[in-house]
Amino acid sequence: LLGESSLKAVRAALAIHLINPSKYLEFYYAALNHKRQFNDESILxxxxxxxxxxxxxxxxxxxxxxxxxxxxxxxxxxANKLNIRGT
Structure with missing residues (x-):
């Protein structure tokens, strides 16, 4: 379901959530505005x-x-049980 770039973003979002759940949505919306592939530098x-x-x-x-x-x-x-494909 997730390519390498998307997986980096998901791991980052979950790490943020585990630090401070209220920051998760801030990260999510900022990531949505990111127009390129995610890499370590862009995530930081x-x-x-x-x-x-x-x-x-x-x-x-x-x-x-x-x-x-x-x-x-x-x-x-x-997602597999619900037969959902894609991101």
């Missing part, structure tokens, strides 16, 4: 634009890696 730019520290973000990605993977897998499983 979005993270900083919503006033989340780079250190907190990177710590969340690292510390919560297993949780984030499980959240993504759960969503993929549900």
């Amino acid at each position: 730019s979005i993270v900083k634009s919503i006033e989340v520290s780079e250190e907190d973000f990177k710590n969340s990605l690292s510390k919560n890696s297993d949780t984030i993977d499980k959240m993504i897998e759960s969503t993929r499983d549900l």
Whole structure:
């Protein structure tokens, strides 16, 4: 369901949510306005634009890696069960 670029954005959004759920929508809307492929640099730019520290973000990605993977897998499983394709 997700290409590499989209997967980076999803992992980032979930890491933000696990830091501060109220920042998730800010990240989401900023990501929607991003017109190119996501990469580490563009994601960090979005993270900083919503006033989340780079250190907190990177710590969340690292510390919560297993949780984030499980959240993504759960969503993929549900999409497959509902026969949903695409992003």
